[in-house]
Amino acid sequence: MKKLLMVGLAVLIVLSFAACAKKEGGAASQAGGRYADQLYVEVSALNSLEYFYDHKEGMRLVGEDLGVKTEYTGPADYDMNAVAAAIDQAVAKKAAGIVVVGWEESLNGAINKAIEAGVPVITVDADLPTSNRPAFVGTSNYNAGLELGKWMIKKLNNKGTVAMLGMPTLSNIRDRMDGVKAAFAASGVKIVQIGDSKTDAVGSAATAAAILQKFPNLDAMMGIDSHSGLGIGNAIKEAGKVGKVLATGFDRDNSLLELIDEGVVTATVVQRTALMPYYATLILWQLHNSKVALTEDDKTAKVLNIPGFVDTGVMIVEKEQAKAFMRTKK
Incomplete structure (x- = not known):
């Protein structure tokens, strides 16, 4: 109920702000729009991955809805x-304003420097709480891992051995893994190994293959980032273990969804990824344009009337829904 309420409130906020922007400023492409001179930029890495298609779409759509310029770089x-x-x-x-995927703490300096220069920065997808960013928009990665762990316990009837794959240097991946571990803590499911998924499906497939060889009776393998599920699926096919090792992934790459449709991978955790930069840009826009305040003068009081965290949520997608989640364009 709490999650539904949060989502409902967020939707109402989006609709009210977007309606206001369109009424007063029009679309970004219309000359003379009230907010047409405002530029909002999202910065990330690994942008060759299909995963970031939704990030790009989120930035494009929020630009259209608010009548502002947006860039993804x-x-x-x-x-x-x-x-x-x-x-x-x-x-x-x-x-x-700038939207940044908080890959690692080495970005704190650039983020803090931007904020000191008067440009607000909000992190999305992966957070950097040790930076001076005022807000984070994205999945509660711990809760996502917890939800996946509970799902896995049911699928394995509360017993079995599991391996996890992910990029251990990333805080969001560690949070997901911690959620899975918490779910398994009081169960009969045991994690026998955590492997490094590297930075692509080829690297994750190599790691998965080594784990399958090391643990021939492994019951399940869980991919905790956007490319590990595909690597796991390919490794399972290569090892001739389709139907013998339950496999899961994260996110909604078409190649992964095709493996789910084929029955090679059982499920994937889908994030509402486009909403991350969308809501983040909306908050940045609010900082510049909204009259909603906490005090008579928020600037003098040194307060920001914005949410510190917006959870965009997840859902677990299995074969019945796989085709519906496949993108028709990349």
Whole structure:
């Protein structure tokens, strides 16, 4: 009930702000729109991954709905120096606000520097709570892991051995794993190994293959990031263990959904990814344009009347829904 209430309130906020923006400013493409000179930029890494299609769509759509300019930028590979440079470039462009995927704490300096320059920054998808960012929008990764763990316990009838794959350097992945561990704590399901999924499906497949060889009687393998599920599925096919090892993934890449439809992978945890940059940009827009305040003068009082955390939630998708979640364009 609490989660439904939060989502409902968030939707009402979005609709009211979007309606206001359209009434007063029109679409971004319309000349003379009230907010058309405001630029909001999202910065991430690994942008060659299909996963970030939804991030790009979220930025595009919020730009249309609010009548502002939006950009999505960052390196195709995992290059934190390039991400930091892109944040600096957004500040140089006089962006009204920046949305950043909080890959790792090495980005704190660039984020704090932007905020000191007067450009608000909100993290999405992966958080950096040790930075000065005022808010985070994304999945409660611990709760997502907890939900997946409970689902797995039911599927395994409360007994069995499980391996997990993910990128252990990332805080959001560690939080998901902690949620899974908490779910398993009082159960008969045991985690026998946690493997590094590397940065793509090829690397995760190699890790999964090694685990399958090490644990020939393994009951299940759980992918905790966007590329590990595909790697696990391919490794299971290669090892001839389809139907013998229960497999799960994270997110909604078409290749993973196809494996679910084929029965190779059982399920994936789908995040409401497009809502992350959408709501983050909405909050940034609110900072500049909304009259909603906590005090007579929030600036003088040094308060920000914005939510510190917005949980966009997850759902577990199995074969019955797999085709519906496949994207028709990438």
